[in-house]
Each structure stands twice: as structure tokens, then as C-alpha cells.
Amino acid sequence: MYTLYLIAIVAEAMSGALMGIQRGMDRFGLAFVGSVTALGGGTLRDLLLDHHPVGWIAHPEYIVITLIAATMASATATLLGRMKQLFVTVDALGLAAFAVIGCDIGVAAGQSFLIIVISGAITGIGGGMLRDLLCNEIPIVLREELYASVAFLTGALYVGLLYAGVGAEWAAIAAIGAGFAMRMLSVRFGWRMRKFGPEDINR
Amino acid sequence: MYTLYLIAIVAEAMSGALMGIQRGMDRFGLAFVGSVTALGGGTLRDLLLDHHPVGWIAHPEYIVITLIAATMASATATLLGRMKQLFVTVDALGLAAFAVIGCDIGVAAGQSFLIIVISGAITGIGGGMLRDLLCNEIPIVLREELYASVAFLTGALYVGLLYAGVGAEWAAIAAIGAGFAMRMLSVRFGWRMRKFGPEDINR
Amino acid sequence: MYTLYLIAIVAEAMSGALMGIQRGMDRFGLAFVGSVTALGGGTLRDLLLDHHPVGWIAHPEYIVITLIAATMASATATLLGRMKQLFVTVDALGLAAFAVIGCDIGVAAGQSFLIIVISGAITGIGGGMLRDLLCNEIPIVLREELYASVAFLTGALYVGLLYAGVGAEWAAIAAIGAGFAMRMLSVRFGWRMRKFGPEDINR
Numbered sequence: 076m077y078t079l080y081l082i083a084i085v086a087e088a089m090s091g092a093l094m095g096i097q098r099g100m101d102r103f104g105l106a107f108v109g110s111v112t113a114l115g116g117g118t119l120r121d122l123l124l125d126h127h128p129v130g131w132i133a134h135p136e137y138i139v140i141t142l143i144a145a146t147m148a149s150a151t152a153t154l155l156g157r158m159k160q161l162f163v164t165v166d167a168l169g170l171a172a173f174a175v176i177g178c179d180i181g182v183a184a185g186q187s188f189l190i191i192v193i194s195g196a197i198t199g200i201g202g203g204m205l206r207d208l209l210c211n212e213i214p215i216v217l218r219e220e221l222y223a224s225v226a227f228l229t230g231a232l233y234v235g236l237l238y239a240g241v242g243a244e245w246a247a248i249a250a251i252g253a254g255f256a257m258r259m260l261s262v263r264f265g266w267r268m269r270k271f272g273p274e275d276i277n278r
Numbered sequence: 279m280y281t282l283y284l285i286a287i288v289a290e291a292m293s294g295a296l297m298g299i300q301r302g303m304d305r306f307g308l309a310f311v312g313s314v315t316a317l318g319g320g321t322l323r324d325l326l327l328d329h330h331p332v333g334w335i336a337h338p339e340y341i342v343i344t345l346i347a348a349t350m351a352s353a354t355a356t357l358l359g360r361m362k363q364l365f366v367t368v369d370a371l372g373l374a375a376f377a378v379i380g381c382d383i384g385v386a387a388g389q390s391f392l393i394i395v396i397s398g399a400i401t402g403i404g405g406g407m408l409r410d411l412l413c414n415e416i417p418i419v420l421r422e423e424l425y426a427s428v429a430f431l432t433g434a435l436y437v438g439l440l441y442a443g444v445g446a447e448w449a450a451i452a453a454i455g456a457g458f459a460m461r462m463l464s465v466r467f468g469w470r471m472r473k474f475g476p477e478d479i480n481r
Numbered sequence: 482m483y484t485l486y487l488i489a490i491v492a493e494a495m496s497g498a499l500m501g502i503q504r505g506m507d508r509f510g511l512a513f514v515g516s517v518t519a520l521g522g523g524t525l526r527d528l529l530l531d532h533h534p535v536g537w538i539a540h541p542e543y544i545v546i547t548l549i550a551a552t553m554a555s556a557t558a559t560l561l562g563r564m565k566q567l568f569v570t571v572d573a574l575g576l577a578a579f580a581v582i583g584c585d586i587g588v589a590a591g592q593s594f595l596i597i598v599i600s601g602a603i604t605g606i607g608g609g610m611l612r613d614l615l616c617n618e619i620p621i622v623l624r625e626e627l628y629a630s631v632a633f634l635t636g637a638l639y640v641g642l643l644y645a646g647v648g649a650e651w652a653a654i655a656a657i658g659a660g661f662a663m664r665m666l667s668v669r670f671g672w673r674m675r676k677f678g679p680e681d682i683n684r
Contacts, residue, residue: 420514
């Protein structure tokens with residue numbers, strides 16, 4: 076699980092840095108946006124749940140890792156730009172892992188089912204939302220693709236299995252597997268929710 | 279007061295969802311923006327005052343309500359788009375009620391007059407500011423209309439009455455009534471503060 | 482140090498208000514953006530470190546000062562617009578002072594070197610980042626100039642000197658002097674980091 080988490084924050088930091096490159100940021104900007112993308116979801120969750128110290132404050136090595144990943148991303152941007160499929164795959168794995176990790180924090184805090192699942196979802200999608208806000212975009216998870224839904228369903232499945240008496244490890248493996256599969260299938264087949272627009276109001 | 283609060287969060291969630299529809303969001307985006315609009319101001323206030331658990335974490339039913347309201351808004355968008363006057367009215371009531379509720383949290387935390395009134399104002403305007411940030415807009419309360427001012431004046435009146443020895447219930451009724459009237463009159467007659475612009479600098 | 486802090490928040494509040502004027506905000510908007518620019522970095526730091534009460538909640542007089550400064554800025558915008566050199570100078574002093582003050586909070590919280598320096602940097606650059614987000618811009622510190630770097634280096638020098646046994650006062654003077662000089666030189670000679678762009682990916 077810990078290894079999975081490290082792989083996920085490296086991938087998220089790199090994807091954040093790549094978006095920063097496209098927005099004309101400098102080296103500091105890339106390092107900052109990369110770190111926020113990787114660690115921002117967990118930070119939001121910890122602030123909302125009053126869970127201190129915040130993850131990266133308790134483990135400053137996470138920041139060192141995201142800084143290195145973001146810096147490496149700027150050095151190998153051309154190469155990374157060609158590895159989109161790998162990114163999508165690692166990101167899908169990270170999304171599901173983040174959701175499960177976030178649920179664990181909610182469970183440990185003794186929260187109710189809904190708050191636990193929200194805690195997981197914020198962990199999964201919060202970093203990308205902060206990245207988009209810093210890059211002056213409407214967060215992509217509010218507009219496109221089954222991303223937030225995957226975070227919610229992964230968390231709901233995980234907590235449901237825990238409540239059903241399944242051991243934490245097996246529940247995590249099952250939920251991450253299912254979430255990863257759902258996300259990859261939705262990307263592969265272009266599944267998405269109905270998008271609304273001004274025409275839905277001025278009719 | 280509780281009923282008033284529920285009406286207010288339903289109205290705010292619907293108005294947030296309507297803005298999300300105009301920005302081309304999907305169902306998840308509407309639910310998220312609606313909930314943030316309704317509950318974001320109180321969340322900001324709770325984080326700043328270190329008042330835990332945050333409102334919707336202590337009362338997850340608030341989230342259920344905002345999710346339902348946002349979803350209903352997407353199903354009845356055309357209808358809601360024609361009910362602008364009703365929205366303005368309910369929003370004005372909600373603004374005044376949020377300000378008073380926010381002041382109560384500040385009073386209970388033993389804060390000074392200024393911080394209590396700011397606590398009320400953040401509760402009243404914070405959700406709308408977060409909604410605008412998520413929709414990639416400069417927050418409307420920073421640019422237009424007597425909205426933030428109404429939140430401040432409502433709170434100041436409420437706390438002033440409390441300090442003068444008026445009972446909490448009567449103070450709340452008086453402040454909400456005055457705030458509601460001020461907001462409705464300002465909309466009706468187009469009262470607004472002087473707007474600045476680049477020409478004020480490059481003169 | 483306290484005097485330096487007050488000068489810095491006045492300058493930051495005025496610079497925030499000036500940007501608000503250019504974005505067409507009204508009086509409330511200017512007061513809000515000015516206060517967020519001056520006090521937002523410290524607020525972010527306090528929330529992340531769970532350091533309560535937040536600075537301006539413990540000292541509401543800070544808010545009174547920033548409100549007055551922002552209001553004065555709107556009354557004297559034309560004049561201020563011609564005093565760019567003075568602003569850059571005071572801002573450079575404020576940046577270095579904020580970084581040192583932020584580090585002190587991190588030291589008092591018993592944090593590690595990296596977290597202390599980050600705590601200083603967030604204090605120095607957080608307000609400007611929030612100002613840019615409210616004004617619907619990609620934060621300038623992510624794109625241009627040696628600004629964030631100065632905050633980091635000032636903090637690292639300060640904490641390094643503390644660790645080396647130098648007294649807090651001398652360490653603060655040395656770090657603020659060095660940070661101020663670095664910032665002024667970087668503005669004077671146009672030093673900046675390499676900026677990236679989409680062409681770095683699609684090569």
C-alpha cells in the first residue's frame with residue numbers, strides 16, 4: 076500500500092508539472108503545482124477532518140519526492156508527453172489508491188459512512204482540482220469523464236466491504252482493483268455523464 | 279431558525295447548480311458546486327475559527343439535502359431559470375440568516391466584535407465566492423451589488439443588539455428582517471457601490 | 482520586527498487593492514482583496530500547521546489596518562500607480578520579513594528544517610497567490626521572477642543561522658538583509674528562472 080502511494084504521488088506530481096509546463100510556468104511553479112497536485116487532496120481532507128499533523132508535515136519526505144518528480148518531469152517533458160497511456164494507467168491506480176487511503180483516515184476518525192466516502196473522494200480528486208484552479212481552469216473533474224464517480228464508488232465499495240466484515244487488506248485490494256478497472260474502461264470506451272449547458276436553462 | 283437554514287441551503291445549492299449548468303458541468307460537477315455554494319461559507323468559517331467538527335461533517339444530512347437540491351435543479355433547470363425573482367428573494371433571506379448563524383458561532387467561540395461580524399460575513403458570502411472560483415470567475419461579491427455589505431451590516435446589527443441586552447431570538451428576527459429588506463431594496467433600486475477600474479490608476 | 486510587519490501588511494494591502502482596482506472591483510472588493518493579500522499567507526500557514534488562533538483572529542487590529550490601507554489605496558490610486566519603485570522596495574522588505582516570521586512559527590511548532598522553510602515561504606508568497614486566484618489569474622509567483630525562490634532562500638538562511646547557534650535577532654537581520662538584496666537585485670537586473678511552455682512537450 077505504501078509503495079502504491081509513493082508511485083501515485085510521483086505520477087500525480089509529474090502530471091501536475093506537465094500541466095504547469097503547458098501554462099508557461101517556471102521551475103518553481105512546476106515544483107509547486109506538482110506538489111499541490113500530488114498532496115493537495117490529502118491536505119484538504121486533513122484540514123476538513125481536523126486530522127493533524129497534515130500528511131506531508133508529518134512526513135516531509137513526501138514533499139522531497141514530489142519536488143524531485145516535478146523537476147524530473149521538466150527535464151523529460153518531451154518523453155513524458157509521449158507516454159500518455161502510461162500516465163492514464165498510473166493515474167487510475169493512484170485515484171483508486173488515494174480513495175481507499177482517504178477512507179482509512181475517515182474510518183480512523185470514527186466518521187459516518189457518507190463522510191468516510193467523501194473523505195476518500197476528496198483525497199482522490201482534491202489535488203487535481205487545486206491544480207486546475209492554480210492553472211486558471213474550471214476543474215476538469217466537474218466537467219468531464221468518470222473520475223470523481225470512480226473515487227466515490229471505490230470508496231463506497233471499500234467501506235461497504237469493511238462494514239460487511241471483510242478484512243481491510245482484502246477490501247482494499249478488491250476496491251482498488253474495481254476502481255482501477257472502472258476508470259480504465261471509462262477512458263477506453265469514452266464513458267461519461269451527461270453534460271449540461273446554457274441551453275438547458277434558456278429553453 | 280433551523281427551517282430557515284434548510285431553506286437557505288436548498289436555495290444556495292440550486293443556484294450553484296444553475297451556474298454549473300451554464301458552465302457546461304456534468305451531474306457530479308453540479309452536485310459538487312451546489313454543495314460547495316451552500317456549505318462552503320460555513321466550512322471556511324469553521325476552519326478559520328478552528329470550530330470542529332465542521333458543520334456538514336457533524337450533520338451529514340446537510341450534504342444529502344444539498345445533493346438532492348442540486349440534482350433537482352438539473353432536472354428542472356428551465357423552470358428554475360424562469361423563477362429568478364423567487365431565487366433572489368430566497369437568496370436574500372438565506373444571506374441574512376447565514377450571517378446571523380455565523381455570528382452565533384463567533385459569539386460561542388468568545389471572539390471580539392469585529393471577528394464575530396467577519397465570521398457572519400464569511401458564512402454569508404464564502405459559499406458564493408468558492409462557487410465563482412470553481413466556475414473560473416472573479417467573485418461577483420467583489421465586483422457588484424450590495425451583497426457583502428448586507429452580510430456585514432446584518433451581522434453588526436445582530437451583535438449590536440445582543441450587546442445591548444436584546445434576547446437572541448428577537449435580535450435574530452430584527453437583524454434578518456433588516457438584512458433581508460436592505461438586500462431586496464438594493465436589488466430593486468439597483469443600489470451599488472462605486473466600481474473602480476484601470477482608469478482610476480492611469481490618470 | 483513588529484514595525485516591519487506592520488509596514489509590510491500595509492504595503493501588501495495597498496498592492497492587493499491596486500490589483501482589485503484594475504479588475505473593476507468595488508470598495509468591498511478592494512478591502513477584501515487587500516486584506517487577503519496582506520494576511521492570507523499567514524492564514525494558510527496557520528491552518529496547515531494547526532496554529533490557532535489564526536494571526537488576525539488573535540489580533541483583529543491587523544484587519545483594521547489592512548482595511549484602512551486598502552481604502553486609502555483606492556483614494557490615492559493615481560498617486561500610488563506612480564510610486565511603483567517604492568512599492569517594489571517595500572514589497573521586497575515585506576517578503577523577506579514575512580518569510581522570517583513564518584519560519585519562527587514553524588520553529589515554535591517544533592517542525593523539521595524543510596517544514597520550517599516551507600512555513601516561511603507560504604507566509605511570504607501565500608497572500609499574493611490568493612490575490613491572483615481571486616483576480617482570476619495564474620499566480621504570478623508560479624510564472625515570473627525570483628520571488629518564491631527569495632522566500633525559500635531567506636527562510637533557509639535564517640533557519641541555517643539559527644541552527645548554527647546565531648542569536649534569533651542577528652539571524653533575522655542577516656536573512657532579511659540578504660533576502661531584500663536578492664529580491665532587489667533580481668528586479669533590477671531582470672533575473673528569472675527558465676520559463677517552460679507547450680513547446681517543451683510537443684517537440
